[in-house]
Amino acid sequence: xxxxxxxxxxxxxxxxxxxxxxxxxxxxxxxxxxxxxxxxxxxxxxxxxxxxxxxxxxxxxxxxxxxxxxxxxxxxxxxxxxxxxxxxxxxxxxxxxxxxxxxxxxxxxx
Amino acid sequence: xxxxxxxxxxxxxxxxxxxxxxxxxxxxxxxxxxxxxxxxxxxxxxxxxxxxxxxxxxxxxxxxxxxxxxxxxxxxxxxxxxxxxxxxxxxxxxxxxxxxxxxxxxxxxxxxxx
Numbered sequence: 001x002x003x004x005x006x007x008x009x010x011x012x013x014x015x016x017x018x019x020x021x022x023x024x025x026x027x028x029x030x031x032x033x034x035x036x037x038x039x040x041x042x043x044x045x046x047x048x049x050x051x052x053x054x055x056x057x058x059x060x061x062x063x064x065x066x067x068x069x070x071x072x073x074x075x076x077x078x079x080x081x082x083x084x085x086x087x088x089x090x091x092x093x094x095x096x097x098x099x100x101x102x103x104x105x106x107x108x109x110x
Numbered sequence: 111x112x113x114x115x116x117x118x119x120x121x122x123x124x125x126x127x128x129x130x131x132x133x134x135x136x137x138x139x140x141x142x143x144x145x146x147x148x149x150x151x152x153x154x155x156x157x158x159x160x161x162x163x164x165x166x167x168x169x170x171x172x173x174x175x176x177x178x179x180x181x182x183x184x185x186x187x188x189x190x191x192x193x194x195x196x197x198x199x200x201x202x203x204x205x206x207x208x209x210x211x212x213x214x215x216x217x218x219x220x221x222x223x224x
Contacts (some may be wrong), residue, residue, distance in 0.1 A: 043114070043200055043215030044153075089153065096207045097166060100145075102152030 002027045006090050006101035013080055013108050021075040021104045023064075023090035031094040032075040033057075033066050038087045038103070047075075047088070080108045112137065114203050114216035123224045125219050128189040131219045135203030139214075141165075142184040144176060147198040147218070156199075159184055160207050187222075196223045 007022040032051045036044040048057035053068035062077045072089065073090060085108045090101040115134040123129050135142050144156040153173075155168040159178035178184045182203075188195055198218045205212060 041217065043202075043217045045215070046213070096158075097155070098143075098213060099155070100153040102150075 001094060002031070002094050002097075002099050004090050004092055004101035006082075006088075006104050007104035009103070011106045013106070015082055015108055015110050016079045017053055019075070019080045019084075019102055019106065021077065021088055021090075021106070022080055023073045023101060024080075025071050025073065025090075027093050027094055029094055031092040033064070034088040034091040034093065034098070035062070035075050036091060036100075038046050038089065040086070042108040044083055045048060046083060080106070081086070084108050087089075111216055113179075114201055115137075116201050116216035118219060119217070120193050120220045120222075122224065123191050124224050125191055125193060127191050128187065129191060130199075131199055131221075132188045133201030133203075133216060134188070135186045135201075136214055139203035139205050140182050141207050142178055142182065143202045143213070144184070144186050144202050145148045145200045145202065145206075146170075148195070153200070154219050156186070158207070165207055191223045196198060198219060203207075 003026045005024050034049045037047045038044045040103040048059040050057040050066035054076045056065045064073050064075045087105050089103045117132045130172040141160045143158040145153045147194050162178045173189045176186045193211050200218045201214045202213050
């Protein structure tokens with residue numbers, strides 16, 4: 001069945017460091033791919049999305065490119081801030097279901 | 111526009127008890143989904159309701175059940191609680207099934223089973 005695999009956390013970075021959180025997927029058909037973010041004490045919010053191969057989603061300095069050849073959707077940011085500390089979830093949407101990865105906690109220190 | 115509202119925010123129960131969680135979707139949204147979030151398993155899909163009918167179901171035992179009312183509000187019930195049911199339960203709403211990019215989450219109900 002469809003699945004999403006994320007890198008284990010926590011990812012610990014200093015402010016202004018470069019961020020990569022790896023995400024790979026297994027799916028039939030042509031799913032849409034998403035990154036959600038969960039700040040402490042809150043629910044999940046959609047961060048960015050890509051609906052087809054080679055699409056790049058971007059928001060708030062974060063980017064991810066839908067790579068069909070490597071079945072990946074890695075999240076990147078050039079310079080992280082303390083306020084980016086949160087849990088990040090990769091997800092795929094196929095027909096009417098959303099399937100999430102296990103989440104990766106990011107901790108950014110000043 | 112009010113967001114997805116979940117009540118209560120925190121719950122403490124003991125093994126063997128039952129619990130009911132409530133979710134009010136965004137106005138106009140007819141689909142409500144429930145997820146269980148635990149540190150080790152991430153988000154696991156429980157079920158989705160649309161127009162008072164269960165449309166999708168995850169791989170959870172029958173102790174987990176839900177329903178949706180005519181105003182789209184939804185409740186989730188867990189009977190005979192076990193320690194492993196301790197988790198953050200998230201509700202999400204969307205306008206219709208299939209609108210994956212327009213899924214909105216509530217802040218969750220943190221359930222602790224002692």
